[in-house]
Amino acid sequence: MNKRNIKYYTLPAAIIILLIILLTNEDLANKIIPSLGRLHPLVLHLPIGALILTFFLYVLSRLKGEYPKNIITIALGFSSFFSILACIFGYILSLEGGYTEQTLDIHLWVGILTAVLITLLFAVSTSKSKRPSVLFLPLFIVTICAISVAGHYGSVLTHGSDFLTEFMESPEIEKPITNIDSLKLYDNVVHKIFDNKCIECHNTTKKKGGLSLVSKHNLLLGGDSGMAIEKHNAHESLLFELCTLPITDDNHMPPEGKPQLTKKELWLIKYWINTSDDRDDKVASLPKNDTLNNYLKDYLIIDEILIKEASEEAITAVIAKGFTIRKLTPKNGGLWITYKNKKLPDDGINSLIQLKDQIVELDLGNTDLSDDMTNALKNMQNLVTLKLNKTNITDLTLNNLTGLKQLKTIVIHHTSISNEGIKNLLTNISPDQIYAWKTNIDHTDLQLLKNEYATHINLGTSKTK
Template sequence: MREKSTLRNLLENCLFVWLGLSIVLSLAPESTEFPSIFQVIGRSHPLLLHFPIVLLLAGIIFFIVPSLRENNEVKNIGELIFLAGANFAGITVVAGLILAKEDYEGESLNWHQWAGFLVFAFSIFIYFFRNISSKTIGFSAVILAIGVILTGHWGANLTHGEDFLLAPLNPEESQFPTLAEAEVFRDIVQPILEAKCVTCHREGKIKGELRLDHLEGIQKGGKTGPFALAGDLENSMMVQRISLPMDAKEHMPPKNKAQLSEEELSILKEWVANGAKFDQKMEELEKESKLYQFASLRFQPERRYEFEAASPETVKELNNFYRTVMPLYPESPALAVSYFGIAAFDPASLNDLKKVKTQVVELSLNKMPLENLDLGFLEDFNNLEKLSLNFSGLSSQQITQLGKLSSLQELALSGNNLQQESVKILSQMNNLKKLFLWQTGLSDSQKNELKKNLPTTRIDFGFDGKGIIYELNPPKISQAKTLFKDSLELVLSHPIPVAEIRYTLDGTEPDSLNSHIYSQSIWINQSGKIKAKVFAPDWKSSPTVSSVFMKSGLSPSDSKLLNAPNPRYQAQGANTLFDQIKGKNNHTSGEWLGYSEQAFEAEFEIPENQNVESLGLSLLYHESAYIFPPTQVEIFSWEDGSWKSIIRDQPKQSEKIGEIRSELLQYKIQGNSPQKIKVKLNPISSLPAWHPGAGAKGWVFIDEILLN
């Protein structure tokens, strides 16, 4: 009994210690800093909070149930359990108040913090006044139980988001907009942020002073910089953090949280690259853009149609060498019809479409000779929404017939010479959402008339670029593969026929005077790098594009890594270097060896009777992810029982953040072919001052060594 009394006295005195600490911490200013050991105590709050919940609720049972209160031995056990629970409540409150100093704020925090304090204080009151009337103590115990539940509820809101507990009882109906209705940020970007980022950046828990649970917080950014800068991948904090290696301290989401998929990473980066707009519609994106391609997979391509589908036999019959008839998207009853080939066009063939007049919602007759053709047949196409008649020689009378198409939403008349009579007809087509009128000869007053009469229609008159010199788009480099055995074909192309494509194969910048002019496919049989650029009169030359090509060489008889790669980026070990499988432009694809803490170092033995004249190193560069060129390349040859340095090079270091890319470093092996070779690559030990991670260690990534 004496031991119990001593223990009880100790626990009773501790209650006032925790109460005093709680009051001091509650009154401490926000700027108060605690030693590291106190932070550890604070972060134990989620671990500790389960003890007071269980012990207090168990102790409450002893206070509420009369039969348990009347048994002295059982009563003593119950009081001791409750006393232990009150102490754990005090410790938990102290830890929670310390933890609250770390990027937590908001209404949920206030409710949780003060409710926890009151539960602790009220448990002290109940314990020391436990011998008052049973009704009073029973009622107080019930109030305490409710307080414990409410405190836990607000704590769950703080950790998991608002209404975490009751959310299953109030499910929101998920409504998926159609592609035409969808917005890029609201329907594509924001759901990713909510799923992977908001738990740490929201009301109540604002890490890095960054809130992502409302638009104002996203636009404001955090304490280290803007969250997303339009078109600027280099300085957008979001792109910097999500691009870091997984084990980097500032990688987001933290490695103990659910990570972004490759598709989600691409969507977020493309959103920033496309201007980081918050009100952009999906339909405003270029259909060829990566962002559109990624995002469009998430929505219904178009609205649902109620009419019956045409029979597959009929659709198949209507398809021929000058006409395509296809569903708008798989399983859709709506059809899109396109004509092509002017010489093969027969106006009478339009009557064939009456078999599917109910199902046709899109019809393209671009560049078809439609002069004097009666377009009245289109009135039978009750569901026609999109009509393209560009460069088809239409008259005002024919355009008058188009005014009767009540379901039409999009009309393209570019390349037709429109008169005032046509303007009057178009001005009455209020149902149109889009109207394309490039090169139609309209005056400024006629354009203004259309804008005035069709205020809700998006009218595109084209663009007059006279007197402005524009930069050419870069050429396209096409190659079947990066790693080849015997020879490889390189094809260069550009959409402007008069543009002159010039290229180099020696690593120098192409110019308009001395570089090779591209005229036909380029066949190469050695490793290297092509750089290409486009020139044309009255245009600025295009940016330079480049691509590496690697000839797979001989395989060593033996190879080994002298330093182990980072466990996260170890691919297939030494076999990776000579497996003749080119790694993807993605450092997490599992095909790369990654080094940061130590140098990459490998040695390999050359088969007998094989001569090595050159050595190539296939590397990955991605400055946003801290992956830089090696600061030094050393190549050793085994001679007379020891290693001799035969090549020492310091590759040019990156000066800015670039796109993720493969690079090739090539070196000539002079003199006799060595029996064994050793390669050493030193990663950058401290990132440069211009980099967001200045001072941190960099990485070297390698996937192939080419011996030729």
């Protein structure tokens, strides 16, 4: 190596010397070195981007017959330095644990091989020849392959073994479960919660805290801190304790910035721990209450409803009554229907019965609708959104909605609805949202409804759920 090129190695050498100093000072090392490991995800992308750009410039220069030696050398020097730095920081990060040893070893050693190959490319590029060595291109291709393999195993460590192929595989078709009693509390409910919120960091390749949540068996094995759950005692279970810590606590799980467990999910995990045993019994054999029944409705597996097209005659007849109709999607027969005038037709909404299977969204707000006109609503089993705001309805109308299992959004503000009507409705169905300000619902009883039912009831004040 000539003196002119020593400058390329000065900064890397200085970094290595600094790390050696840190390693010999225990107090300083305990504060700074772990933080350096956390920089690994940031630093590793620098040599990847630089190397790919350099390869592109090199191939382009060969096609044009012009070799930009200085640019290639500087870019490879940059890549070499940061690849070495990424290896050092990655090794420090690996000391935190929580990774599958075999996958970690492959990632580590292929990463080191990549740094060596990039450094070798840099050394070859500094030769005095104005033309690149005949070995330069084959060596470059091998380096690109190595960094690709290292990157793949890095993604496996971070996101799991199926990260690359997740969307290539045909999704597993779940068998319909239309009855709450047929649900298995762990397989169909608790495991789904873990899968959505926890398994990214607690799987077979990345076990933070030594804990894997990929199966009930793994969960019961516990982690580095001991058993994760204490059967029949959620409040003494480490898993539940960490999930219920304040989000600002360093030990809170999932960590701040990750999707958090909802109040409903925490309740279900607590219930499962308090009733758990070595089997995964169906809900039918477990003690039940209204809260459990309401929360479990979200975990039923219902086949997608394919709505057949309405006849042109039926649509024309309803439009003739003054209703406005629009298809929701081109490939499905679902309809959105509204009425723009204050006074409804003489037969009220009875003409809509001929479209009862197609109505998905119905807006009758700001009309003279009254209880004696709403009997037709009972037949609209595919109804998802219903707007009855600023009408003359009372709790009697809500009685006509108790069989509409698909109903998710109900708008009934500025009506005479009361607590009893809402409670009777929520005992039978579980909509997601009810908008009910300016009604007879007592604000002081709202907290009772909030504790008993999962539905979000909006009363238009700070006291709403």
